[in-house]
Amino acid sequence: MKRDFLSGGVLIALAAAYYIATGTIAESTLSDEIGATGLPRLLAMLLAFIGLALIARTAFVALAARRANVPQIPAEEEEGAPLPRAVGLLLIGGAYVLLLPFLGYFLSVALLIGAVAFYEGAARSWVLPTAALGGATLYWAIFVKLLGVHQPAGSLFQGWLS
Amino acid sequence: MTTFWDILHLLTATPLVPVAILGLTWGILGGALPGISASITMALVLPFTYTMDPAMAIALLACVYIGAEYGGSIPAILIRTPGTNSSAATVIDGYELNRQGRAGEALGISLMSGVVGSLFGLAMLALLTEPLSWLALAFKPTSYFALGILGLSVIASMGGDSLLKGLASAVVGLMIATVGTDPISGVTRFTFDVADLLSGVEPVVVMVGLFALTELMSQSGSTSVTQLGGSIRIRLPGWAMMRKLRRSQAIGCFLGLFEGLTPGGGGSVAAFMSYNEARRWSKTPEQFGKGSEEGIAAPEAANNTVASTALIPLLSFGIPSSNSTAVLLGGLLMHGLLPGPRLFEQNPQVIDSLYVGSLIAIIAQIGVGVLILPACIWLVNRPRPYRAGFILALILSGLFTLNNSPFDLGLALALGLMGYLMRLARFPVLPMILGVVLGHMVESSYRRSLVLSGGDFHIFIEDPIAVGLLGAALFFIVFSLAREYRDARRTQLQETHS
Structure with a gap:
């Protein structure tokens, strides 16, 4: 219930922010009847309406349940990982993006595999660095050597592993 | 008209055979991993197809889809955990047979029923798609706008437990699609002076973020052990x-x-429906749930048929009906290919490669399915923490190949977080992906229609096709609202009585 109230609020805030951002769109002499801002503004209003409807529906359901003296339904148990845990994984991915231009592809991807495996509960043993380096070698061979993708060589080693 | 020589050319002068087998193999391996659905398996391989020949890229994606549908049944039978949603019905009798020491037999039935279903589906795909696509020739910009709205409404109304949430997801997808250069006037929108956003947000990045990264985040810290x-x-x-x-x-x-x-139908619905019908028509219905061979054959034939027939509305009208076909549409658009009759006229090699590649994959599935089982078992048995590390590295390495830009990686990570929060709030992600994929078509058709009419909105009710499609969209929305209202009333009554 609370979650739907919050979701409705977020939708309205998002719609407002998006509507305000349409003010940054420049006018064009080539513009048609609707213009570059036409659809975005319509979408913003539609999203705000959906947000309001979600809040109204949630309030209506809560009110009806109270009138009928229906006991509160306990919140359903969340599926999957809790938010901080999931965000931690995302931060490791973010660190990879930041380190990539500096360390280069090979080292960054080795650190990424090792860090994620460790974060996900892999034991501290020789397997962890071996798997990380083995994985990095595999991906480096596939992406850089086989597919010819120009992955960052890294400023630290001056492209030693490119 | 495709001739025998065209097919021979495809088989001998292009890498179609290895591409089909590679796609099939990847699909089986991905589908066999619990939590990695067919669409995620396809999304993971999507960035790799960026530099490929479009015909080979589309054939590869279709073969991955075919492989994943079979792959999903392996853990369903062996560990009672469906690898993909559509193999959930296979668990019931497949696992029962495994418990009776007949796992090899169950896997064989699943494999061969999948081959039968795939062959039938491919025949229907080849027979129905092109004639249906000619209907699209009568489409005007108003019809295309209405078609886009119909696709979004159907997916929004069928995708989750709340119509409002589905619609909100679709609108946010359309909003993301407005980022970049305006299709009519050429001015930039919502780019905030970021050069990487000038060409808009790539649907591939959205798909990988919302499907693959969200799933990885949701599974983070899971201690479930699969052996x-x-x-x-x-x-x-x-x-x-x-x-x-x-x-x-x-x-x-x-x-x-x-x-x-049927838009929104998908393999899992087909699998469960066919399981129920097979039991109803069976001579031994009492065996269902206790290790019935028919209880494996029906859902496996059904979900493999869907892997081909779901491409019919996609290739004819450009409307994806499921996550996997949305990824395939992303692949088509990434290579500048627009579904519809023009695709058959202007890029027949893409269609030929898709059909012939799928046929190769279906036939090869018998051999590859048998040979790859030890590799699947090895892969599923790897410790989950290492699997997570390798999958995240694969996602980020693959995404980099799109534009050689770290910006895409950051964007995908942000979308992964968004998908995770949407999952927490029980918002479906498929309408958002469809919004991103169809956004350009919806907006440009809408504005072209109004340019043609000089700003008069009556143009939308003067086109009978548009009226029919918009009427159908309205029907789906009203139907979904009525269903939600009925379910809410029923729950309330049950609670009052208890």
């Missing part, structure tokens, strides 16, 4: 068994055709 026995050998069914299974396979094929053509 498969290593000594299982597939036993393909003999003629007598195939004769016994023909009724349930036919039910699976028919319902797979029906569900594949």
